[in-house]
Amino acid sequence: MVPEARFTSYYGLPVLNKPVWKPLDIAGYLFLGGLAGGSSLLAAGAHATGRRELARTAKAGALGAVSLSLAALVHDLGRPARFLNMLRVAKPTSPMSMGSWLLLGYGPLAGAAAAAEVTGRFRRLGALATAGAAVLGPAVATYTAVLVCDTAVPSWHEGYRQMPFLFAGSGAAAAAGLGLVFAPAEPARRAAVLGAAAELGVTRLMKRRMGPAAEPLEQGKAGRLMRASEALTAAGAGLAALPGTVRSRALSATAGAALIAGSAALRFGVFHAGVASAQDPRYTVVPQRERLENREFPAARRG
Template identity: 90%
Template sequence: MTQAEGTERRGRRRGRRRRGEQVMVPEAHFTSYYGMPVLNKPVWKPLDIAGYLFLGGLAGGSSLLAAGAHATGQRALARTAKVGALGAISLSLVALVHDLGRPARFLNMLRVAKPTSPMSMGSWLLFGYGPLAGAAAVTEVTGRFPRLGSLATAGAAVLGPGVTTYTAVLVCDTAVPSWHEGYRQMPFLFAGSGAAAAAGLGLIFAPAEPARRAGVLGAAAELGVTQVMKRRMGLAAEPLEQGRAGRLMRASEALTAAGAGLAVLSGAVRSRALSAAAGAALIAGSATLRFGVFHAGVASAQDPKYTVVPQRERLESRGFSSARQG
């Protein structure tokens, strides 16, 4: 059957549906040979990799918050953010190495620098960011070498946005439908989520106005970008709203919204307890977001529908367009 004949047949089928005739062919249920999925599901360990995504965002966001607090004389907040950045990036590397199985596998990724590989660039980014975050935290806690500490704080803040968002590029640069289809918005989503988590840490241990503002802005970005991403992803957004991933995403939205509201309220009444509650909610909301995104990707890889249907729609669209031009 030629492309034009296929287009004509689809047109007749659409015409019959418009006239109200009953469709005799049932809706297709997409399967594959021997019941195997079209894609192999990600083999990453959920706790390790979802935790790695969250902790990287927390570290990068904390370094930005630390630089701002350092520059404006908010010493308690700066110390909290610097120590938090070092702790988060250290745990993030532990989670990554645990998933890889051997530390040598991470070191092997530093043998080359490949600009087209998110994993290669991410490895070098972590390699540069970790020592800067460590120097910023150690000099802040000990009070030694303040000039070196200031330079390290600034350097960590420069690399912080990359640390926060490169993991979004990493997961989107795959064939997994619910990750790949969100590639336009996912980095912005991770950026907002990382800022909210960093602000949450500050609100727990050193509540100050900059942390409140960062928490509200980060939460607004996270909630807003989530809705935009879901609308633009089309069918691939379904796993984000169903099953375990859907429950995690709904919990994330509720926690993030509650955290932002409590942050505003704690600033109005000057309550340390409310600040701590707001911070805990923002951190929990950021963490559940990463776990929700992770499990949505796994679910979309296991169901052939999320791979086959978008491919057929793209092919039909191109065929229809070519027939019209001919």
């Protein structure tokens, strides 16, 4: 009998080099970008409808999140000069280059919106900054998905169709969770339910369509984080959906904290799944063989 195939590589080394990014820095960077972008959208809605407390919370959250995300990125790079070097060129085909310029434009807008809201001065300028941050917010929340999917890492690359939508839903849920913790209001409650529903639904869809590359999302450390994310997000959404959540400070804070923790666990789970998939040659070899077979025998595969 032919022995079962074992997916190995020369000298026992992986086919791909695993990502060298620091987990706390880059997974935190992925999470904070989603929180910042979602908070700017929520802030614009609250500002337009006169909900001052929610607007103040969301604007401050957006500024804090983008500031921490930049700090995490610079810490991973090692020196601030390396971030500045990325601004020497603008390369549309590079997610890292476009992301650097995006953060450079978004950060001052988020800062001006928060400063005007807190100080009560330059309100017209603050309103323009709030609108500008909201326009860039969706890109800030989702470009990190493009960044990780534009690699050869199997569990990132194979999810490129759904990952931006997953990060968008997760960012919306985290921003709404922040609002529920510090400024409970109906817009935050509705955004929490919708964002959590999108996050949970797209996670299932992505796993189903990724094929074997979805296995690292369900195994080991990444699997535990993904299961914790689903449980926390579902619990937070369930509490947020209750009619009396906004009136109960304790209930809204519990729901918001669960949503924020669920969003963070998702990003860390996705990060660790990518690292695990790069270390196992099977997740690189099998999809390549399937793509070759589909090109060579398309009719047979359809049949």
